[in-house]
Amino acid sequence: MGAFQGRLVSASALWPGSLVLRAFLLLPIVFLAAFLIVPLGLMVAVSFWQRAGLFIRPALVFTSYVTFFDSVRFAILERSLLVSLEATCLNLLIAYPIGYFLAFKARPGTTRVVLLLFTVPFLVNYIIRTFAWTYLLGRTGPVNSLLIAVGLVDRPLDWLLYSDFAVLVGLVTSYMPFMIFPIWLSLAGIERPLIQASWVLGAPPVRTFLNVTLPLSLPGVFAAVIFGFVGSFGDSAVPVIMGGVGYQLMGNTITSSMDVLNYPLAAAMSTVVVLAMTILLLGWYVAFDMRSFLGKILDWRV
Amino acid sequence: MGEGGTLRSQGLVWLSVGVALLFIYLPLGPPLLFSVGVGETGAGTLTFSRYLEMWRNPVLTGAITTSLEVGAIVAVLAPLLGLGAAMAIRELRAPRLILMLMLMPLFIPGVSAGLATGLFFRELGIPPSLVTISVVQVVWALPFATLIILIAMSSFDPVYLEAASVTGANRLRAFLDIELPLIRSGILGAATFSLILSFNETIRTAVVQGGYNTVQTYIWATYKQVGLSPALYALMSLLIVLTLLLVAAFVVAGARRGRASGLV
Numbered sequence: 001m002g003a004f005q006g007r008l009v010s011a012s013a014l015w016p017g018s019l020v021l022r023a024f025l026l027l028p029i030v031f032l033a034a035f036l037i038v039p040l041g042l043m044v045a046v047s048f049w050q051r052a053g054l055f056i057r058p059a060l061v062f063t064s065y066v067t068f069f070d071s072v073r074f075a076i077l078e079r080s081l082l083v084s085l086e087a088t089c090l091n092l093l094i095a096y097p098i099g100y101f102l103a104f105k106a107r108p109g110t111t112r113v114v115l116l117l118f119t120v121p122f123l124v125n126y127i128i129r130t131f132a133w134t135y136l137l138g139r140t141g142p143v144n145s146l147l148i149a150v151g152l153v154d155r156p157l158d159w160l161l162y163s164d165f166a167v168l169v170g171l172v173t174s175y176m177p178f179m180i181f182p183i184w185l186s187l188a189g190i191e192r193p194l195i196q197a198s199w200v201l202g203a204p205p206v207r208t209f210l211n212v213t214l215p216l217s218l219p220g221v222f223a224a225v226i227f228g229f230v231g232s233f234g235d236s237a238v239p240v241i242m243g244g245v246g247y248q249l250m251g252n253t254i255t256s257s258m259d260v261l262n263y264p265l266a267a268a269m270s271t272v273v274v275l276a277m278t279i280l281l282l283g284w285y286v287a288f289d290m291r292s293f294l295g296k297i298l299d300w301r302v
Numbered sequence: 303m304g305e306g307g308t309l310r311s312q313g314l315v316w317l318s319v320g321v322a323l324l325f326i327y328l329p330l331g332p333p334l335l336f337s338v339g340v341g342e343t344g345a346g347t348l349t350f351s352r353y354l355e356m357w358r359n360p361v362l363t364g365a366i367t368t369s370l371e372v373g374a375i376v377a378v379l380a381p382l383l384g385l386g387a388a389m390a391i392r393e394l395r396a397p398r399l400i401l402m403l404m405l406m407p408l409f410i411p412g413v414s415a416g417l418a419t420g421l422f423f424r425e426l427g428i429p430p431s432l433v434t435i436s437v438v439q440v441v442w443a444l445p446f447a448t449l450i451i452l453i454a455m456s457s458f459d460p461v462y463l464e465a466a467s468v469t470g471a472n473r474l475r476a477f478l479d480i481e482l483p484l485i486r487s488g489i490l491g492a493a494t495f496s497l498i499l500s501f502n503e504t505i506r507t508a509v510v511q512g513g514y515n516t517v518q519t520y521i522w523a524t525y526k527q528v529g530l531s532p533a534l535y536a537l538m539s540l541l542i543v544l545t546l547l548l549v550a551a552f553v554v555a556g557a558r559r560g561r562a563s564g565l566v
Contacts, residue, residue: 015473025394026390031383031441032444036410040410042425124330124541127504128541128542129329173325227408251413258417
């Protein structure tokens with residue numbers, strides 16, 4: 001059953017000409033266009049504007065991009081790409097097995113409970129959660145104390161906090177729960193007969209997984225990667241808290257430019273981040289049918 | 303694979319799920335302990351004085367008031383817009399495109415969304431206010447509200463609407479009498495979720511807040527200026543507990559909905 005072929009009746013066909021209803025349906029679209037799309041467009045425009053003291057002036061100059069690509073900030077872009085890539089890979093390695101287990105091995109009741117358990121901490125602001133890590137991973141924190149008590153190390157480890165490792169811990173614990181959901185959604189949506197057919201035809205479990213399950217779960221994996229990657233790439237709190245003084249990724253570099261009122265530069269860097277997001281998102285939109293992923297939600301139940 | 307092997311691998315999987323959960327729950331503990339004087343920054347004795355002192359700090363009570371006001375606005379507006387969006391996805395042409403638009407705020411990093419909206423308000427000459435804070439938070443909460451209401455609607459059979467039309471009900475009547483009762487818990491769920499998201503939003507809000515502070519932006523700004531303190535831990539604990547309570551309410555409402563529609 002296709003997602004939209006199943007539709008037999010629609011309210012707009014039943015009650016044609018209801019202007020109030022039309023307006024109500026169009027309102028959210030207008031709202032997002034006004035307060036998200038137009039501002040993003042303005043941000044791209046401002047990235048070509050000129051600074052004039054404390055103010056910014058419309059212009060078409062590439063000063064901001066030159067400043068960005070021609071300085072230490074370019075190293076920040078490279079480091080951000082690398083760190084987000086590492087965080088995304090780690091996230092996938094953790095989130096995929098969990099999503100797989102929930103979709104195929106756990107009972108529905110268990111699945112609901114485990115998914116809920118993963119959601120709850122995600123709802124508590126990640127900045128608060130990240131603060132706690134600075135204590136947990138600190139020189140005198142419980143992790144170091146435990147390592148010393150067990151005898152694994154004889155001095156506190158310095159690289160646990162204010163390091164790339166710490167930033168990765170912060171990013172993984174912030175964005176991993178975000179990635180379990182799309183992966184689980186796409187795995188749970190796979191038609192079981194396809195997998196059974198592969199078994200019946202004699203394919204060993206590993207081949208069934210590689211040839212059937214994995215390809216069919218790609219829409220969810222790709223959505224999860226966008227969440228994890230763009231989230232890490234643009235994060236402006238984790239590098240400040242976990243990276244320590246002077247640790248810079250794209251997110252907090254944008255914030256520091258805003259703090260010194262260099263809006264065109266902040267806008268230029270932000271444009272680069274949003275551009276990366278747009279490319280990934282367009283790729284996803286073109287490559288995958290959203291119905292294979294959100295079909296259950298979009299479908300009329302008729 | 304023998305039965306023992308399956309059991310062992312099952313155990314291994316459970317263990318890794320447990321470890322992953324431990325990792326994301328661990329950070330909820332320290333703020334609660336530190337806020338009552340236990341642990342590294344506390345005095346070493348159990349005290350609730352931080353919670354009492356909080357009410358004597360006018361900046362802080364102002365932040366709490368702002369958080370509550372903005373939270374209320376977001377909890378009303380996001381589900382309303384989400385309802386419109388969910389209906390639009392089901393009734394207008396190009397549902398894929400509308401859904402994609404509604405989900406967009408999820409994919410845009412907070413700092414970019416904040417900067418873009420901040421510049422927008424600045425160029426229009428709109429000064430920071432509760433309205434600007436609410437707008438960025440509604441944009442952020444809208445995808446979640448839309449998805450929750452869409453899920454609630456997926457169990458709704460449009461044949462009921464046809465019946466209403468045939469019996470002469472107008473669109474509003476049909477909505478109020480038939481659709482609304484069936485998706486009410488979905489709308490309440492969207493409201494709860496929006497409130498949770500509003501209380502926990504920092505980065506977007508910080509850009510458009512001007513002279514206002516929410517509890518979250520107060521914590522963030524104070525951390526950046528003077529670092530962490532037991533008073534901040536008390537505030538964080540307040541937010542953690544409030545969030546957990548709201549989640550509990552959300553789950554209870556969800557369980558009711560499940561029972562009502564016979565899904566559980």
